[in-house]
Amino acid sequence: MPRPIRLHRFALSGHAHRAELMLALLRLPVEIIDVDLPGRAQKQPAFLALNAFGQVPVIEDGDAVVADSNAILVYLALTHDPDRRWLPADARTQAEVQRWLSVAAGQLASGPAAARVAVLFKRPHDPRCFDIARQLFDVMEAHLANREWLAAPHATIADVAMYTYTAHAPEGGISLDPWPRLRAWLARFEALPGFVGMKRSPLPA
DSSP states (O other): OOOOEEEEEOTTOHHHHHHHHHHHHTTOOEEEEEOOTTTTGGGSHHHHTTOTTOOSOEEEETTEEEESHHHHHHHHHHHHOTTOOSSOSSHHHHHHHHHHHHHHHTHHIIIIIHHHHHHHTTOOOOTHHHHHHHHHHHHHHHHGGGOSSSSSSSOOHHHHHHHHHHHTGGGGTOOOTTOHHHHHHHHHHHTSTTOOOOOOOOOOO
């Protein structure tokens, strides 16, 4: 049996779920290590030795240590997917995948993800989060008009990167009702073999 990949995560982190989801979709053995973020374990020397930025997720795959959720997706796709379905080798598809990884680190993080963090951790709301989320979801809705997946005819790490914070947007007070194609894409993703969800948090009143 291959050695399990160690995943350092926080269970409510969509970024950490992104890595956990990729590991599950690739059917890789994994050892989950929960990091006590409220207790600031991520800022202690032992964790900082893995990621100097003090953030989850981090994976340990043998002697390889990889931090940052999007970097983890790329690493896993290149090292554990010999068929190259999750990150196809052709330049045009790779460019399209990279575009969505940038969106995941940009509009998705500053829109739906930020709104959810404000609700879950009782932080001040930035009203711009809702405008950013609506604009993003409008673009995704139009993009999905004639396709089932974001970057290729099949699911890629672009879809993995965009899934969690989109699916959990209602936890930040952003309903997905106005975007039926987006909801259909989420349902297709959740039907993939190996899919694992992230714990749902109560919706805001």
